Amino acid sequence: MSDAQAKQMALVGGFASTAAARAQAREAAAVGATKIEARAFSFFYGAFQALDAITIAIPQGEVTALIGPSGCGKSTLLRAINRMHDTTPGARAEGVLTLDDGPIYGAEVDPILLRRRVGMVFQRPNPFAKSIFDNVAYGLRVLGERNRSVISERVEWALRRAALWAEVKDRLKAPGTALSGGQQQRLCIARAIATTPEVLLMDEPCSALDPIATLKVEDLINELRGEFTILMVTHNMQQAARVSDHTAFMLMDAQTRAGNLVEFSPTGQLFTNPKDQRTEAYLSGRFG
Amino acid sequence: MTLQTNMLNYGGRRVVDRTLRGCTVVATAIAIIPLVLIIGYVLVVGGSSLNVAFFTQTYMPPVPADSGGAVDPATGLPADFAGIDVSGGTLADPNAPVVPAEPDLTQIQAQGGVLHGIVGTLLITLVGLLFALPIGLMAGIFLAEYPSNSLATGIRFCCDVLSGAPSIVIGVVGYTLLVQQARTYSGLAGAVAITFLMVPTIARTTEEMLKLVPHAVREAAMAMGAPKWYGTLTVVVPTALTGIVTGALLAFARGAGETAPLLLTIQGNSNLSYDLLAPMAALPLLTYKYIESPFPAENQLAWGTAFVLLLLVLGVNLLVRVVTTRIKGGV
Ligand SMILES: Nc1ncnc2c1ncn2[C@@H]1O[C@H](COP(=O)(O)OP(=O)(O)OP(=O)(O)O)[C@@H](O)[C@H]1O
Ligand SMILES: [Mg+2]
Numbered sequence: 239m240s241d242a243q244a245k246q247m248a249l250v251g252g253f254a255s256t257a258a259a260r261a262q263a264r265e266a267a268a269v270g271a272t273k274i275e276a277r278a279f280s281f282f283y284g285a286f287q288a289l290d291a292i293t294i295a296i297p298q299g300e301v302t303a304l305i306g307p308s309g310c311g312k313s314t315l316l317r318a319i320n321r322m323h324d325t326t327p328g329a330r331a332e333g334v335l336t337l338d339d340g341p342i343y344g345a346e347v348d349p350i351l352l353r354r355r356v357g358m359v360f361q362r363p364n365p366f367a368k369s370i371f372d373n374v375a376y377g378l379r380v381l382g383e384r385n386r387s388v389i390s391e392r393v394e395w396a397l398r399r400a401a402l403w404a405e406v407k408d409r410l411k412a413p414g415t416a417l418s419g420g421q422q423q424r425l426c427i428a429r430a431i432a433t434t435p436e437v438l439l440m441d442e443p444c445s446a447l448d449p450i451a452t453l454k455v456e457d458l459i460n461e462l463r464g465e466f467t468i469l470m471v472t473h474n475m476q477q478a479a480r481v482s483d484h485t486a487f488m489l490m491d492a493q494t495r496a497g498n499l500v501e502f503s504p505t506g507q508l509f510t511n512p513k514d515q516r517t518e519a520y521l522s523g524r525f526g
Numbered sequence: 527m528t529l530q531t532n533m534l535n536y537g538g539r540r541v542v543d544r545t546l547r548g549c550t551v552v553a554t555a556i557a558i559i560p561l562v563l564i565i566g567y568v569l570v571v572g573g574s575s576l577n578v579a580f581f582t583q584t585y586m587p588p589v590p591a592d593s594g595g596a597v598d599p600a601t602g603l604p605a606d607f608a609g610i611d612v613s614g615g616t617l618a619d620p621n622a623p624v625v626p627a628e629p630d631l632t633q634i635q636a637q638g639g640v641l642h643g644i645v646g647t648l649l650i651t652l653v654g655l656l657f658a659l660p661i662g663l664m665a666g667i668f669l670a671e672y673p674s675n676s677l678a679t680g681i682r683f684c685c686d687v688l689s690g691a692p693s694i695v696i697g698v699v700g701y702t703l704l705v706q707q708a709r710t711y712s713g714l715a716g717a718v719a720i721t722f723l724m725v726p727t728i729a730r731t732t733e734e735m736l737k738l739v740p741h742a743v744r745e746a747a748m749a750m751g752a753p754k755w756y757g758t759l760t761v762v763v764p765t766a767l768t769g770i771v772t773g774a775l776l777a778f779a780r781g782a783g784e785t786a787p788l789l790l791t792i793q794g795n796s797n798l799s800y801d802l803l804a805p806m807a808a809l810p811l812l813t814y815k816y817i818e819s820p821f822p823a824e825n826q827l828a829w830g831t832a833f834v835l836l837l838l839v840l841g842v843n844l845l846v847r848v849v850t851t852r853i854k855g856g857v
Contacts, residue, residue: 322745322749325748351751353750354751360745364742364743364745364746366743366747366761367764368764376752
């Protein structure tokens, strides 16, 4: 996008201007710089401590995989980043968690604005009971975009990016819930990226999909690399190896059941030459 | 060995199963037969008393069987109503008191229709629904989306009490609040009384339907950066819309059949009236009036109004069916 164009869109206001501003900001920030950072970040559900002093720096524009046995707090960490726990009674965070150096749990942070910067894809596809078009347009409308041509342009863009356009372009008015599971998940990804959030959180996005649909979603993640900072929870080691640049391995404390970060390394290194004994044990299937 | 024991048990279980199933069939039959009989009787007897005039005319006084329906233009009464009669006998003694012959009530023929009642019932129930929908919907949304609130607990309790209250109580409230204050019976007072009956039904069904919406849908809207109210209105409520519409329709059907609250609020009216501030007729009231009538022919008309009411309720239920299958099929 040219400078003049960006300026003109900024004048138009609404969604287009923020997208342009973000695109520029993204070019300015180098891929690999720290996007999300946790320092001694702990999380509690009432009296139960689910995360124990996690320290991690998630790089911008890369795919980071989060692996570990069930119950070690992967989802908890992921959902802490867009404050999905806010409505859970008794949930509480401690320590530092930042997005672009801004504290996520700061008193002045509006979780609604935060979530507009941090998109999320869930384990089970959860399209709205609306048309395919309206599903993808939802985020734009939340942002207050009313211009129809802008909306349909963005919807097409998102569906193309989500590798779904060819399959649905003739039935955009059909209900999103009538698609197959794999298509629904790609629809949810399209819905999440339509507003070009900076970060995309994915909690086991392929666990409800068959191998072919899984491959499609993985291709898609590869496509989105660089443009979005992606943090993905997965139980599938091959998947982590295939799509991620960095991998974080978490484990829960045997006594307190609080989740710890064991190792955070470039994916190739973690899988071939893990630093920690426990990582090696987990990867070779000896526990977890 | 084990297998054999199981076989024995299997035989025993089958006997128990059959017996219990037989019991449920008998119980169901006992419950359903009277219902079928009632509906059947109303349909047959009520249906036979219907004609075009029944739907197109308003109240007219009954006439003797052979008058052909002629009306005395001066009095508005049937022409030979008086002739039932006073002039039949020979007047031997002009000074003797005139003894009118005892009229044979079975010879009296009903005429006219219940258009005013149909219009009244539809108007009153629709206006009631108009009041009850926004209140009930918003109360239901509040109950479902902010459930762990002490105010919500209170409202839920009130709804339960209100929906369990005898409807005559609602009638008394409507009478005191509206009829006495306005110094007149009116269709509006009836509509307000019906509103009181509809609100708890609508609120509770809305609540139940919203609770059935999966949490994942709310989370998805929340993760898109939608404020709670926006997600509720654009995602949660539309997802539950079928159920909510069903609840509203059932509330409408129930309201249309209510008698006690109307008895004390609308008074009834023999003429077709669209004025909500004046006394109004309604089908349940006409049914009551006709069954109280001394003329058997008019008693017969009560079955006609009952038939129309039943048809209305059945029609709404059918509509509910259509709505649920249509929307479910579409989503
Ligand atoms: N809402 C909650 N209230 C109380 N405890 C919770 C809640 N959600 C999660 N937990 C607990 O926190 C711990 C971590 O849960 P979390 O869902 O983050 O695990 P996970 O690593 O995502 O597991 P999985 O791989 O099975 O999804 C578990 O012990 C879980 O029981
Ligand atoms: Mg999880």
